[in-house]
Amino acid sequence: MEEQHVIITYRLDRTTILELCAQLDPDLMSAIRHPTGIPPLVQVLSVFHFLASGSFQTTVAIASGMSQPMFSNVLSRVLSALLKHMRSYIVFLQVEDLPTVKGDFYALGHIPNIIGDSGYPNLSWLLTPVRNPRTRAEERYNEAHGQTRRIIERTFGLLKARFRYLHLTDGSLFYSPKKVFQIIVACFMLHNLALRRQVPFLQEDGPDGGVVAAVEPVDSEDEEAEEEDIDNRNTVIQQYFQ
Numbered sequence: 675m676e677e678q679h680v681i682i683t684y685r686l687d688r689t690t691i692l693e694l695c696a697q698l699d700p701d702l703m704s705a706i707r708h709p710t711g712i713p714p715l716v717q718v719l720s721v722f723h724f725l726a727s728g729s730f731q732t733t734v735a736i737a738s739g740m741s742q743p744m745f746s747n748v749l750s751r752v753l754s755a756l757l758k759h760m761r762s763y764i765v766f767l768q769v770e771d772l773p774t775v776k777g778d779f780y781a782l783g784h785i786p787n788i789i790g791d792s793g794y795p796n797l798s799w800l801l802t803p804v805r806n807p808r809t810r811a812e813e814r815y816n817e818a819h820g821q822t823r824r825i826i827e828r829t830f831g832l833l834k835a836r837f838r839y840l841h842l843t844d845g846s847l848f849y850s851p852k853k854v855f856q857i858i859v860a861c862f863m864l865h866n867l868a869l870r871r872q873v874p875f876l877q878e879d880g881p882d883g884g885v886v887a888a889v890e891p892v893d894s895e896d897e898e899a900e901e902e903d904i905d906n907r908n909t910v911i912q913q914y915f916q
Contacts, residue, residue: 681876684722685836685864690871691718701755712740712748720745721752725861728838753856756863763863763870782825783818784914787906791823798906814915815907836868836875837861 680688695702695718702714720738724731724745735745767775780786787801796802803819804812834841840861847854868875 698755783822
């Protein structure tokens with residue numbers, strides 16, 4: 675299999691996959707001692723393909739040469755093995771880091787509060803865009819709001835494009851809360867690893883030979899949103915965007 679096809683299918687390059695598989699070997703070797711033993715590499719590749727494609731378990735199982743119940747066990751085993759190394763691939767902020775992070779986000783658009791898209795109601799502690807701006811100050815606020823939110827929205831967009839199982843158009847997390855947690859954390863780990871190793875972002879239906887374009891944030895409209903508390907937002911607009 676050519677390297678580009680490896681990346682399209684599994685979202686990581688060949689060398690990174692082999693190194694990660696070696697790291698997970700101790701937790702996956704027990705499956706080989708089963709009468710229908712599945713080599714660790716096959717276990718890892720089948721799970722990576724499952725997360726990358728957003729396909730059903732049965733489809734991935736058939737492609738990997740195993741039954742659906744067998745793949746279900748493999749999925750649980752690989753996820754558990756991956757999460758043992760979570761802190762090697764995900765950096766969690768410490769309390770002492772919060773002022774710096776808050777300052778960095780404030781520098782993007784000079785918005786001092788937590789922000790959310792239009793799918794949420796505006797609350798005293800959560801600022802959302804002005805749906806129908808009527809003044810230049812409200813327009814400037816919306817521009818700053820979008821600029822600040824764009825980083826995290828783009829991050830989530832890239833994550834869901836890389837691992838289609840997280841995208842509603844392809845995947846559906848019909849699992850227990852514990853399994854959903856494991857899947858999401860595993861995708862974040864693999865995404866961070868791909869960034870660390872500078873693995874090209876490729877997929878079969880992307881333009882220019884599979885290179886996926888950056889995903890821009892899109893506001894979700896919710897006509898049934900709770901009653902809004904706009905006093906705090908108006909204060910922010912008056913103080914920072916007049």
